[in-house]
Amino acid sequence: MQRPAFARWLAQTNDVTQIFLSAGQRPDLINMAGGLPDPAVWPVAELSAFAASAVSDHPTETLGYGPIEGLPALRDALAARFSTPELTLTRANILITTGGMQALDLIGKVLLEEGSLIAAQTPAYLGALDAWRPHAPRYRTMRLEDPDFAPATAFAGAQFAYTVPNFSNPTGRLVGLDSRRAMVAAAETTGTWLVEDDPYGALYYDGAPLPRMLTLSGVGQTGTYAGPVVYLGTLSKELAPGFRIGWIIAAPEMIAALTAAKQGADMCTSGLCQQIALKAFESGLTDRILPDILSLYRSRRDALGDAMASHLAAHLDWQVPVGGMFFWATAKDPALDTDRLLRQALKHGVCITPSSVFDPHGEDRRSIRINFTLNAPERLAEGIRRLANAIEATLAQTD
Numbered sequence: 001m002q003r004p005a006f007a008r009w010l011a012q013t014n015d016v017t018q019i020f021l022s023a024g025q026r027p028d029l030i031n032m033a034g035g036l037p038d039p040a041v042w043p044v045a046e047l048s049a050f051a052a053s054a055v056s057d058h059p060t061e062t063l064g065y066g067p068i069e070g071l072p073a074l075r076d077a078l079a080a081r082f083s084t085p086e087l088t089l090t091r092a093n094i095l096i097t098t099g100g101m102q103a104l105d106l107i108g109k110v111l112l113e114e115g116s117l118i119a120a121q122t123p124a125y126l127g128a129l130d131a132w133r134p135h136a137p138r139y140r141t142m143r144l145e146d147p148d149f150a151p152a153t154a155f156a157g158a159q160f161a162y163t164v165p166n167f168s169n170p171t172g173r174l175v176g177l178d179s180r181r182a183m184v185a186a187a188e189t190t191g192t193w194l195v196e197d198d199p200y201g202a203l204y205y206d207g208a209p210l211p212r213m214l215t216l217s218g219v220g221q222t223g224t225y226a227g228p229v230v231y232l233g234t235l236s237k238e239l240a241p242g243f244r245i246g247w248i249i250a251a252p253e254m255i256a257a258l259t260a261a262k263q264g265a266d267m268c269t270s271g272l273c274q275q276i277a278l279k280a281f282e283s284g285l286t287d288r289i290l291p292d293i294l295s296l297y298r299s300r301r302d303a304l305g306d307a308m309a310s311h312l313a314a315h316l317d318w319q320v321p322v323g324g325m326f327f328w329a330t331a332k333d334p335a336l337d338t339d340r341l342l343r344q345a346l347k348h349g350v351c352i353t354p355s356s357v358f359d360p361h362g363e364d365r366r367s368i369r370i371n372f373t374l375n376a377p378e379r380l381a382e383g384i385r386r387l388a389n390a391i392e393a394t395l396a397q398t399d
């Protein structure tokens with residue numbers, strides 16, 4: 001019998017992602033693979049109270065369909081929160097999305113056609129690659145740390161450039177001020193949309209935050225922002241991912257295009273979750289809980305760094321991240337294939353993410369991403385001991 005067919009792009013998903021998802025079900029496994037927050041940081045009592053009053057005080061907004069662009073009051077609150085002396089934002093610059101993931105998906109819908117070119121900071125966020133895969137784009141990889149990196153050359157001919165300047169997922173790397181300025185200038189001169197994906201922008205453990213590219217792009221402009229930066233924010237890392245509240249800040253013409261795409265995706269983001277998000281901002285909850293989140297995650301970053309220094313230094317190189325949720329470690333020995341390491345790691349009871357899934361071309365098998373926010377220090381240390389054994393086993397197999 002002839003089988004009904006699926007779209008061609010489905011054949012290109014990789015089996016590492018499948019392994020990784022099924023591993024999440026094993027209770028014996030130390031999961032250092034995902035980018036998950038510790039549930040202990042969620043302010044459950046306050047959020048429960050916000051949820052109850054949101055429904056009783058705003059039944060129409062929480063239980064009915066809402067505007068596609070999002071609740072006007074939440075859009076105004078975000079416009080005020082992200083405006084600076086150099087950057088004027090209004091409601092017309094803001095679209096509320098169902099998590100940052102939907103923002104990536106909508107960008108793909110309004111900008112990509114089959115074969116379109118994306119200039120992507122590489123290694124790149126797996127979720128972005130997943131969101132854009134159905135459009136079959138081509139990628140030009142950008143290594144921002146490369147001293148020869150020339151943004152205008154990299155952006156030329158691309159539909160958009162994509163970067164995570166604050167503590168990239170997966171590398172945890174911080175893009176410096178000069179590179180930020182250079183990318184904004186290149187976006188303006190080449191006429192390229194510059195997607196600044198910023199879920200980790202609040203998670204600075206050392207030093208003062210660098211200016212957003214969105215803010216840098218506002219300098220010298222008058223009136224409502226109309227520049228090329230498309231900024232993506234989310235409540236997932238600062239409050240809780242279950243709300244699925246994200247936002248896009250961009251020129252009004254871009255917001256209008258994305259709104260047309262959102263109409264065909266989900267009509268509107270949950271009104272209940274938007275009301276809770278609005279209350280979380282207005283009451284100062286997000287700002288109040290941030291210092292505790294930072295001190296918890298800073299101490300875990302340090303605990304993981306110590307454990308890695310004790311057990312992994314013979315085999316891997318890394319830099320300690322100054323923010324975010326991840327270490328990125330690269331094998332000293334090119335024979336250490338990290339797709340194979342993942343399989344050994346699972347046998348040893350620990351899960352990490354191999355670099356192949358973050359490479360738009362799927363070829364990089366030299367590095368791993370290790371998360372430090374989910375597990376307590378003792379569990380992080382045990383996970384690293386298991387990983388060290390898994391590395392030895394992988395190398396023994398190679399010989």
Ligand SMILES: Cc1ncc(COP(=O)(O)O)c(C=O)c1O
Pocket residue numbers: 035098099100101102125127164168169197198199233234235236241245246
């Ligand atoms: C770089 C990056 N972008 C976007 C997202 C999407 O986050 P969410 O959909 O939870 O807002 C994540 C989540 O881990 C991420 O790391």
